[in-house]
């Protein structure tokens with residue numbers, strides 16, 4: 130080969146390599162570290178971060194160093210050296226113990242209240258040199274500070290005069306994986322499980338490290354590895370080393386491992402004839418099991434338990450209460466610092482005719498009976514992760530028990546991995562809801578952070594949407610929900626829009642038109658989905674088992690309360706579930722003034738109208754239209770909004786990479802088709818009940 134050809138081949142290979150490493154297949158999530166476009170800004174960053182001083186050498190320090198090196202190299206296009214001594218423009222990272230320079234700054238008093246995960250990110254003058262400092266009491270806090278800094282750079286923020294101090298408002302920020310041991314994922318729409326049980330505990334899996342790294346980048350510090358419908362096998366001696374291997378991989382990134390425990394395990398695994406929590410042999414079995422786990426995983430987080438729910442075993446099988454069951458496990462975990470997350474997702478139909486009232490009726494009498502290391506984990510709404518529900522009345526009704534909030538990041542009822550639906554507005558609505566438990570401003574947010582009732586420990590869980598699809602979440606925009614879960618769990622006061630903008634910039638680049646268009650698409654998407662599936666407080670409208678499309682007439686022969694028709698309650702008179710004092714009286718599970726507000730037809734917020742009321746077809750809505758006309762208008766608005774989201778996306782062709790553009794475009798195409806079909810299906814079903822009246826918008830069908 131001639132010299133020239135050789136040179137060209139090398140250049141060609143280099144470009145191919147570069148192109149490949151820059152492939153926009155979604156794998157890199159929001160951690161793309163794309164080059165800074167604006168030369169002036171790049172120069173400013175270059176000057177501000179000319180070297181890294183990070184003396185720590187613990188695994189978490191090494192993770193922080195790697196992140197900084199990769200981040201700065203990506204943004205600035207060249208490696209930034211690591212030095213031992215600070216220079217003008219050094220970035221200094223560490224704890225007062227690991228880094229003498231930080232000790233010299235004398236910031237201990239400022240660091241102390243920030244705890245192990247908090248950090249300071251400040252510009253400072255050290256021996257006459259301008260430096261930037263990330264300081265924490267702990268390496269993990271430093272790592273979080275590093276992720277904060279690379280986020281600032283990725284969103285092209287100024288970095289002069291930094292004076293930031295952060296600490297998480299919720300202590301445990303956990304992804305709940307509903308992953309089965311055979312690799313399938315319950316309600317997973319992004320491929321198979323990331324945990325390759327057959328290969329574990331063998332060689333390290335880069336993907337697992339990248340998972341933990343992505344979690345840490347948004348502050349997630351825990352993962353429940355397996356499905357709440359738990360296979361007891363995960364607790365057996367052959368499986369625990371596999372669990373430990375994952376825990377080892379997560380540890381540098383501060384992600385602790387938790388497991389879902391099958392309450393019937395001692396019996397199911399054949400060790401004992403009973404799983405009665407008051408039986409001393411059962412308690413002993415769990416104590417020994419827990420000890421075995423902690424021998425392998427010293428920082429194991431604890432157990433998540435779905436008990437006496439949807440066929441899962443539980444303490445009630447032995448005439449014991451949820452508290453008795455939870456406390457037995459809690460006592461085994463307490464000496465090691467572990468916790469129990471006991472789910473309140475129960476709906477025994479002997480408790481009340483209205484499914485949504487049952488969890489409250491079962492759990493509120495138990496307030497005060499749970500051990501201190503038990504969380505009662507409550508889904509945001511009283512039904513089941515619907516596109517819109519009022520908050521569960523359990524929030525604000527169990528002041529003596531720390532309540533964990535459970536959100537569904539995976540879009541089981543919100544278009545799965547086909548529809549673009551940004552969930553932060555849904556979670557924001559939940560957090561902002563006022564429970565009135567201690568007068569006004571007793572928000573759900575304050576219940577969950579522990580502030581309202583003075584609980585030290587706090588927890589928010591999100592049912593994960595990750596899988597082994599190359600882009601992790603199936604839909605490129607579903608990544609935003611993983612991102613938003615972490616950001617809101619860290620700071621539940623953040624606005625949905627702030628998070629959307631951060632994510633858009635980091636994930637799609639900083640083109641101003643692209644950013645504003647993407648944010649606007651995201652911000653309207655949840656309301657659009659509500660409109661074309663279940664407006665005005667409708668819920669439970671989804672098809673059997675799959676839960677993708679609405680099917681409001683569906684009757685499930687297995688259970689009345691698994692039937693859409695049970696929730697929708699369409700009849701000749703009208704639509705909606707009467708939960709007023711004339712009906713099931715669910716309104717009275719809330720604190721005043723909510724019961725009166727929800728009870729009154731004219732005072733009930735329209736977004737919850739059909740959740741609380743059976744409304745006549747010709748009743749007048751706020752708009753002055755009849756219910757039927759309003760419904761037609763809302764469904765049509767949803768279809769229009771889906772169309773607009775697609776047009777907005779189309780305006781970005783060429784403004785974002787083509788690879789992901791095409792992928793999103795194809796999904797939006799399906800979303801628009803679905804929206805129109807779902808409007809017809811729902812209105813077509815409702816219309817069948819309207820016998821006597823003629824309405825103006827009936828013709829739209």
Ligand code: BDP
Nearest residue numbers: 315316357358435474513514
């Ligand atoms: C429902 C899901 C089901 C879960 C259940 C739960 O359809 O797959 O097992 O919740 O939360 O939403 O336990």
